[in-house]
Amino acid sequence: MSFGQGEPSWGPGGTQTPDWAALADESAARKRRKRWLLLGGGVLATAAIGAIVATVVISANKNDSPTGSGKNASELPAPSDLPSETAEPEPSFSSVAPPPPPNPKxxxxxxxxxxxxxxxxxxxxxxxxxxxxxxxxxxxxxxxxxxxxxxxxxxxxxxxxxxxxxxxxxxxxxxxxxxxxxxxxxxxxxxxxxxxxxxxxxxxxxxxxxxxxxxxxxxxxxxxxxxxxxxxxxxxxxxxxxxxxxxxxxxxxxxxxxxxxxxxxxxxxxxxxxxxxxxxxxxx
CATH class of the missing domain: 3.40.1000 (Protein Transport Mog1p; Chain A)
Structure with a gap:
C-alpha cells in the first residue's frame, strides 16, 4: 500500500508507530519554504514601492521646471508683468538738511x-x-x-x-x-x-x-x-x-x-x- 503526499510515513516493519524523525524533517522543510516565500514577497513589495516613489518624484520635478505644465520658456510672463515683492511705499528723504543746533557761545x-x-x-x-x-x-x-x-x-x-x-x-x-x-x-x-x-x-x-x-x-x-x-x-x-x-x-x-x-x-x-x-x- 502506498501513501499519498502529505500522509504520515510509517517506520519499517509495517507497525503503526510513526517515523517521528521523518515527520520532524518534513515539518522543518515546510517552515523554511514558507519563510522564503514571505521574504521574497517583502522584497518585491519594497521594490514596487520604490518604483512608485521614484515616479512621483520625477513627475513633481517636471511640474516644477521653468516651463511649468508643458509650457515653453517663451510663454512665461515678462519680468515687468510679475508682481513686485512688496507693496509698501519706499521711504522718502528731504533734500533739505536740518539746521545745526544753536551754539551756546x-x-x-x-x-x-x-x-x-x-x-x-x-x-x-x-x-x-x-x-x-x-x-x-x-x-x-x-x-x-x-x-x-x-x-x-x-x-x-x-x-x-x-x-x-x-x-x-x-x-x-x-x-x-x-x-x-x-x-x-x-x-x-x-x-x-x-x-x-x-x-x-x-x-x-x-x-x-x-x-x-x-x-x-x-x-x-x-x-x-x-x-x-x-x-x-x-x-x-x-x-x-x-x-x-x-x-x-x-x-x-x-x-x-x-x-x-x-x-x-x-x-x-x-x-x-x-x-x-x-x-x-x-x-x-
Whole structure:
C-alpha cells in the first residue's frame, strides 16, 4: 500500500508507530519554504514601492521646471508683468538738511542775543558752593553799573574804556582763605577779550556776611583775569588774616581756581539755556 503526499510515513516493519524523525524533517522543510516565500514577497513589495516613489518624484520635478505644465520658456510672463515683492511705499528723504543746533557761545557773545536777566543769583546762586570735596561759604555780593568803583588800580579805567556796562561781585571763603570774583559785562565778546588782555590792578575785595576784610594794602594776593563770551571775570584771593600769599600756598591757588572755574561754567550754562530755548521755540 502506498501513501499519498502529505500522509504520515510509517517506520519499517509495517507497525503503526510513526517515523517521528521523518515527520520532524518534513515539518522543518515546510517552515523554511514558507519563510522564503514571505521574504521574497517583502522584497518585491519594497521594490514596487520604490518604483512608485521614484515616479512621483520625477513627475513633481517636471511640474516644477521653468516651463511649468508643458509650457515653453517663451510663454512665461515678462519680468515687468510679475508682481513686485512688496507693496509698501519706499521711504522718502528731504533734500533739505536740518539746521545745526544753536551754539551756546553765540548767546553769551553779543548783547543782541544774550537777553536773559543778569542778576547775582543767575551767576552766584545759593548760600554755599561745593567743588569736589571742598565747600565754600558764600559771603557778601554786589551788583552795580559803576564799573570803576569795583576795582583797584588801573583796572577801573580799562573796564570803562572798553564799554563795561555793569559788574557783579561775590565773595567766598574756606579755612581762612577768601576770594572775590568780579564779573564785568560788555556789549560784545571782542570788548571783553580786550579788557581781560589789558587788565592791570585788580578787582576790589568785598568783605562782610561772615568774611572779614582781606588782602590789605601792602600784602601780596593772587590776582587773575579771564574772559568768555561778552563777560570778563577777575579774581583776587588771599588770607583773611592779612598774610601775604606765596607760591607755596596751594590752598589759596585752589580756592581761586575753584571760583574762576565755577564762574566760567555759569557763563557757559547761561548760553546753553538760551540756546535750548531757541532750539525748541516754534518757527516764526
Amino acid at each position: 553765540d548767546y553769551i557773545s553779543d548783547a543782541k542775543k544774550d537777553r536773559a536777566p543778569i542778576t547775582v543769583d543767575a551767576f552766584f546762586p545759593g548760600k554755599k558752593l561745593t567743588m569736589g570735596d571742598r565747600v565754600y561759604a558764600k559771603g557778601a555780593t554786589q551788583q552795580t553799573k559803576n564799573c570803576a568803583a569795583t576795582t583797584k588800580g588801573a583796572l577801573g579805567s580799562v573796564l570803562v574804556n572798553n564799554g563795561c556796562g555793569q559788574v557783579i561781585r561775590a565773595t567766598y571763603s574756606r579755612d581762612g582763605v577768601a576770594v572775590t570774583v568780579g564779573l564785568a559785562v560788555f556789549p560784545t565778546e571782542a570788548q571783553a577779550k580786550k579788557a581781560a588782555r589789558q587788565a592791570s590792578g585788580s578787582v576790589a575785595t568785598l568783605s562782610g556776611s561772615g568774611v572779614p576784610a582781606f588782602c590789605p594794602a601792602g600784602s601780596v594776593c593772587r590776582r587773575t583775569a579771564n574772559s568768555y563770551g561778552r563777560y570778563a571775570y577777575f579774581a583776587i584771593s588771599g588770607f583773611t588774616n592779612g598774610k601775604s600769599v606765596t607760591t607755596a600756598d596751594k590752598n589759596v591757588y585752589t580756592t581761586g581756581n575753584d571760583l574762576t572755574n565755577f564762574t566760567f561754567r555759569q557763563i557757559h550754562r547761561r548760553g546753553e539755556l538760551q540756546a535750548s530755548v531757541a532750539a525748541t521755540a516754534p518757527a516764526a
